[in-house]
Amino acid sequence: QQQVKQSPQSLIVQKGGIPIINCAYENTAFDYFPWYQQFPGKGPALLIAIRPDVSEKKEGRFTISFNKSAKQFSLHIMDSQPGDSATYFCAAGYSALIFGKGTTLSVSS
Amino acid sequence: DAGITQSPRHKVTETGTPVTLRCHQTENHRYMYWYRQDPGHGLRLIHYSYGVKDTDKGEVSDGYSVSRSKTEDFLLTLESATSSQTSVYFCATSTGAVDNSPLHFGNGTRLTVT
Numbered sequence: 001q002q003q004v005k006q007s008p009q010s011l012i013v014q015k016g017g018i019p020i021i022n023c024a025y026e027n028t029a030f031d032y033f034p035w036y037q038q039f040p041g042k043g044p045a046l047l048i049a050i051r052p053d054v055s056e057k058k059e060g061r062f063t064i065s066f067n068k069s070a071k072q073f074s075l076h077i078m079d080s081q082p083g084d085s086a087t088y089f090c091a092a093g094y095s096a097l098i099f100g101k102g103t104t105l106s107v108s109s
Numbered sequence: 110d111a112g113i114t115q116s117p118r119h120k121v122t123e124t125g126t127p128v129t130l131r132c133h134q135t136e137n138h139r140y141m142y143w144y145r146q147d148p149g150h151g152l153r154l155i156h157y158s159y160g161v162k163d164t165d166k167g168e169v170s171d172g173y174s175v176s177r178s179k180t181e182d183f184l185l186t187l188e189s190a191t192s193s194q195t196s197v198y199f200c201a202t203s204t205g206a207v208d209n210s211p212l213h214f215g216n217g218t219r220l221t222v223t
Binding site for chain 2: 006031032034036041042043044045046049089091093094095096097098099100101102
């Protein structure tokens with residue numbers, strides 16, 4: 001079973017902090033690495049995604065760092081806000097997406 | 110959310126009964142998916158469809174079947190519900206393959222099997 005391992009399971013930061021969520025994958029055929037954000041009672045929504053031909057991608061306060069040789073990628077949230085409190089899922093795949101188990105982020109004011 | 114409606118939003122059923130969950134989309138997306146979300150397991154793919162009457166299994170397909178007779182509707186059936194199928198079920202759609210197109214999720218159906 002192909003896996004995507006996500007850590008930490010939960011994370012608490014203060015407003016303005018930079019939470020970092022890490023993911024590792026096994027299958028070198030994976031060529032698409034998205035992050036999804038989920039608020040309580042809602043379905044996940046795409047936040048940002050990266051392909052293995054780049055090492056970093058930024059969209060607003062969200063940055064993905066990608067290390068192809070280590071088969072790892074991470075999400076950084078700059079200047080985190082209470083509104084960023086949510087569950088974050090990494091995923092990887094090509095024909096189908098395999099999701100990590102999720103990280104619950106709480107940003108305190 | 111790409112006009113995705115899941116019904117029902119909540120359901121309680123007894124072990125051994127059949128259950129059908131419905132996903133309806135208004136965006137004419139080609140691909141549709143059923144995921145289940147459980148604490149400690151994240152999102153796991155049950156089945157997906159890449160066109161009308163074209164479906165395939167995901168990583169946790171045992172005990173589930175699907176049907177897609179129209180572009181806009183994707184049904185998930187539990188032929189004989191078990192307690193292990195208590196979960197939150199999400200339908201998702203995409204315009205193309207998942208490595209080219211984002212998934213658009215519905216708001217989920219919470220199923221409890223007693």
